[in-house]
Amino acid sequence: MKKLLCKELLFALSIFCCFFIAFSSCSDSEDESIILQLTLDSSQQSKTLFWDETEASVKFSATGPWTATVEDVTSRATDSSCTWIKLPRYEGEAGEISLPMLLQKNDSENYREATLVIVCGESEVTVHIRQEANPNAVLTLNSADIKDFDKYYKPIEFSNMNMLRSDARWSWWRMKQSEHFFVFWEPGFGNDPGAESVPEVLRVDIDDLLAKAEQFYRTNIETLKFADTGQNKSFLDKYKMEIYLLYQTEWLATGSGYDNTIGALWVNPSTCQPVGSTIAHEIGHSFQYQVSCDKMLNGEADFSQVGFRYGYGSSGEGGNGFWEQCAQWQSFQDYPAELFGYHVDVWKANYHRHFNHEWMRYASYWLQYYWAQKHGVDVVGNVWTQSRYPEDPLMTYQRLYCNNDLQTLYTELYGYATRMVTYDMDVVRNYVTETACNYTTKMYDAAGGYYQVGYASCPGTTGFNIIPLNVPEAGTTVKANFAGLAVGCALAEEDPGTTLDADGNVAGTATAYNNNGGNTAAGWRYGFVAIVNGAPQYASMNKENAGVVSYTIPIGTEKLCLVVMGAPVQYKSHPWNDDETDDEQWPYKVKFEGTDLLGNFSIDETAMPKDITL
Structure with missing residues (x-):
């Protein structure tokens, strides 16, 4: 009887387990099929409320449990808590929801803004809320009472903004000016961004900002000649440049301009603590933008045809790295001690690429110094003002x-490449560091005693390699037997062929060099550079696709290297697309006599051993 009961229990239990498993599986499957979603009508995505409204609501639908949060975004500063909007509930269940909002009256002279974020599962919607200022508290200026009011160009995007009112985002009540600049700041700063009442992280000395801006203005006008003022040939004779200071901790530093008329910049406080090369860089961008503005003032019909307001893609698409390359150079005119900062590591990792390559746009600012040494410091401004689509800066320079x-052009660029061994150029040589001169080039063993350049170092058009070599005894004649390789040929056997993305992460693996989009007419420039008693010596340049260069080592030689530059028969601009696998590459191999790659040495296994004294 007991055995039978146990069997019955076991049978019943097994039936229950099977039912439970089946039910659980069914439930899991049903749960997985439910996608939690929020639906918000477009009319609910933005709410503009009067200053004295104290109630409002947002309607949405949710297919599951939801939560809501409210943040004050008036200032975009560190404290985003919202005290003027309260919700009766901050969470709920699925359904058609009408969520009430309780507001305080806004008795301020300034508007205020908040965001209501509603989340349901992985679905999220944001409602933008703006409460207007109390019109009875708003102050209004008379334009006749504002100094140089007519020297302010009001951007088209501000057309509906009454900047004379104290509640405007950009208001004449929150402005200061100098001879060539207006600075406007957002309401969060109050009347003075430098006041102790402003959190230290957001505090800005406006007088210092204007004084430095005037310094950078003089640099770009008087020294670099980015604009021709005093001749009614520039909008700068009519308008002052514009600076907009945002009340936020998030980094912002952008220089450009408005409406093909006037240069401007938009910054947050951390870029001004203290004011330095960052602001000089952004004002540099403002002057770059001013070039095309002034061209249009003088009859140019299309801003996109001048002043590098175009990319280097087949139809002018893509970014233009020369803006950053030059803004760096412009800023270093006032801060030369920053030449050898952290950007040098980026330079040494990418100098084999095209001069305009996007991956080193903040680090490839050296060629401008070489140009300035040859033609005067205003050469770069001349390249900007004389540029025409579809030219890149090298093409404009070649023409001028x-x-x-x-x-x-190639001869000059090779001369520049050899000087970069020690940064042997005016101004630059005064600040060079030993670390900056420690170049590397990846080379791999190839047949016949040759070394073949690695994929990761293969020179692009105008890019170059600096190959450190062993220094033999004085009087030794060293030779480099150079041989250009076919475009798209196989990599050396030991070359991993690692390709990278724009962030420096591994993107893939290549087994051959890039095919250059059919541009196969290769060319190179190459020769030796030595450091003798602390000074560089430049051996003769060779441009044969297969040739030998030689150099006799002088007494006092401390360093020796071979420089190789890509110089194809047909020059092409480099388009910005963050993909190195379609960059032009000009592969080669080289065999040395009397020297070897730095650190390499060979042993003659057939030689008789002998004693030496150390």
Whole structure:
């Protein structure tokens, strides 16, 4: 009887377990099929309320449990808690929801803004809320009482903004000016961004900002000649440049301009603590933008045809790295001690690429110094003001300074490449560091005693390699037997062929060099550079696709290297697309006599051993 009962219990239990498993599986499947969603009508995405409204609501639908949060975004500062909007509930269940909001009256002279964020599962919607200022508290200026009011160009995007009112985002009540600049700041700063009442992280000395801005203005006008003022040829004779200071801790530093008329910049406080090369860089952008504005003032019909207001894609698409390359150089005119900052590591990792390569746009600012040494410091401003679509800066320079001859351009660029071994250029040489001179080039063993350049170092058009070599005894004649390789040929056997993305992460693996989009007419420039008694010596340049260069080592030689630059028969601009696998590459191999790659040495296994004294 007991055995039978146990069997019955076991049978019943097994039936229950099967039912439970089946039910659980069914429930899990049903849960997985439910996608939690929020639906918000477009009319509910933005709410503009009067200053004295104390109630409002937001309607939405949710297919599951939801939560809501409210943040004050008036200032976008560190404290985002919202004290003027309260919700009766901050969570709820699925359904058609009408969520009430309780507001305080806004007795201030300034508007205020908040965001209501509603989340249901992975679905999220944001409602933007703006409560207007109390019109009885708003102050209004008379334009006649504002100094140089007519020197302010009001951007088209501000057309509906009454800047004379104290409640405007950009208001004449919160402005200061100098000879060539207006600075406006957001309401969160109050009347003075430098006041002790402003949190230290957001505090800005406006007088210092204006004084430094005037310094950078003089640099770009008087020294670099980015604009021709005093001749009614520039909008700068009519308007002052504009600076907009945002009340936020999030980094913001952008220089450009408004409506093809006037240069401007938008910054947050951390870029001004203290004012330095960052602001100089952004004002540099403002002057770059001013170039095309002034061209249009003088009859140019299309801003996109001048002043590098175009990319280097086949139809002018893509970014233009020269803006950053030059803004760096412009800023270093006032802060040369920053030349060898953290950007140097980026430079040394990418200098084999095209001069305009996007991955080193903040680090490839050296060529401008070479140009300035040859032609004067205003050469860069001239390249900007004389540029025309579809030219890149090298093409404009070639037209202006090389009789439009590509071979002359390549000769100059090779001269620049050799000087970069020690940064042997005016101004730059005064600040160079030993670390900056420690270049590397990846080379791999190839047949016949050659070394073949690695994929990761293969020079692009105008890019170059600096290959450190062993220094033999004085009087030794060293040779480099150079041989250009076919475009798209196989990599050396030991070359991993690692390709990278724009962030420096591994993107893939190549087994051959890039095919250059059919541009196969290769070319190079190469030769030796030595450091003798602390000074660079430049051996003769060779441009044969297969040739030998030699150099006799002088007494006092401390360093030796071979420089190789990509110089194809047909020059092409480099488009910005953050993909190195379609960059032009000009592979080669080289065999040395009398020297070897730095740190390498060979042993003659057939030689007789002998005693030496150390």
